[in-house]
Amino acid sequence: MRDDELARATALREAGERDEAREILLGLAARHPDDAEVAYQTAWVHDALGLEAEAVPFYVRALAGVGLSAEDRLGAFLGLGSTYRVLGRVAESLETFDRGLAEFPDDAGLRTFRAMALYNAGRAREAVGALLTVIAESDRAGGYRRAIAYYAENLDETI
Structure with a gap:
């Protein structure tokens, strides 16, 4: 039933x-x-x-x-963290994403949504760096992988 x-x-x-x-x-x-x-x-x-x-x-x-299956557990972390962020409960959002990343450290979705929560927490530089890292590790970085990864850590560097 x-x-x-x-x-x-x-x-x-x-x-x-x-x-x-x-x-x-x-x-x-x-x-x-x-x-x-x-x-x-x-x-x-x-x-x-x-x-x-x-x-x-x-x-x-x-x-x-x-x-819960691993897929549903991951979905629950994403859902709860994102929901907390939408509700303005940013500290709880970050805590939830961090818990999720402890179990699923390589998940690009968790890392991306965590970056949005970092932005909402006023930590824009850290958020952009996190997003650049996700991009650098993806198939979309192409021949720019090394440069993107470098600037993820050195975003403020200019000539």
């Missing part, structure tokens, strides 16, 4: 029927308060509906629980 309802709610969310998905997920979350996967999907649908503040406790519950 739980698996069928969860699959139905996820399919509804993916089909754009978010309000209906939310109703199913809220019921599941009430019946399965310790289920990390249900909490994650419930957080996600709240985010998709623009209900960021309501998503937070579900993300927190998802990350505190066990049983």
Whole structure:
């Protein structure tokens, strides 16, 4: 029953029927308060509906629980960190991204969203350096990889 309802709610969310998905997920979350996967999907649908503040406790519950796949755990870190940032809770956003990066140190998405939070924290130079590092490590850097990596650390250097 739980698996069928969860699959139905996820399919509804993916089909754009978010309000209906939310109703199913809220019921599941009430019946399965310790289920990390249900909490994650419930957080996600709240985010998709623009209900960021309501998503937070579900993300927190998802990350505190066990049983999420690595992909969903990464998604929960990204979702919670981004949601905190949107809500203006920048310190919590950075803490969440740092926790995520402790588990997924090479994830470009976490590093990019963390850079946005750094910018919101008034740490623009650090944010740009972090973004340059992500670019330098990507396939998009081309023949400029060394230069971009250098300036990620030496951004203020000019001739």
